[in-house]
Every structure is written in structure tokens, then in C-alpha cells.
Amino acid sequence: MKNKGALVRGFGEPWSVEEIEIGDPRRARSKWTWGPPGGESEDIAA
Known part of the structure; x- marks a missing residue:
């Protein structure tokens, strides 16, 4: 899954926003949603 x-x-280095590859959720892992209040959110596997 790309995100x-x-x-x-x-x-001390600056932050950068990049496309990263995240594996699909597996047993004993959870999927949660991240985003600003009232804004657009994304599902994340953790």
C-alpha cells in the first residue's frame, strides 16, 4: 500500500513529505485513521 x-x-534535518510503501495489515496489527480535525484523513496500517 502506498501512502x-x-x-x-x-x-536537525528538515522534514520532507514523500510517498512511502507500507505493507498490508497482518494479524496482530491494526489499521487506524490519521488526519487533521475536520479535514481529509487517510487510513494507515500500523
Whole structure:
């Protein structure tokens, strides 16, 4: 599953928003929703 994520590569480095690959949820893993209140949200596997 592809999604956008905010990443920081090292201490003191700037954040960047990149497309990342996340594996599908498996047993003992959960799927949750992330987003600003009242805004557009995305499902995330964690």
C-alpha cells in the first residue's frame, strides 16, 4: 500500500513529505485513521 508520510532523515534535518510503501495489515496489527480535525484523513496500517 502506498501512502504519503512525513519523514526526517537525521537529527536537525528538515522534514520532507514523500510517498512511502507500507505493507498490508497482518494479524496482530491494526489499521487506524490519521488526519487533521475536520479535514481529509487517510487510513494507515500500523
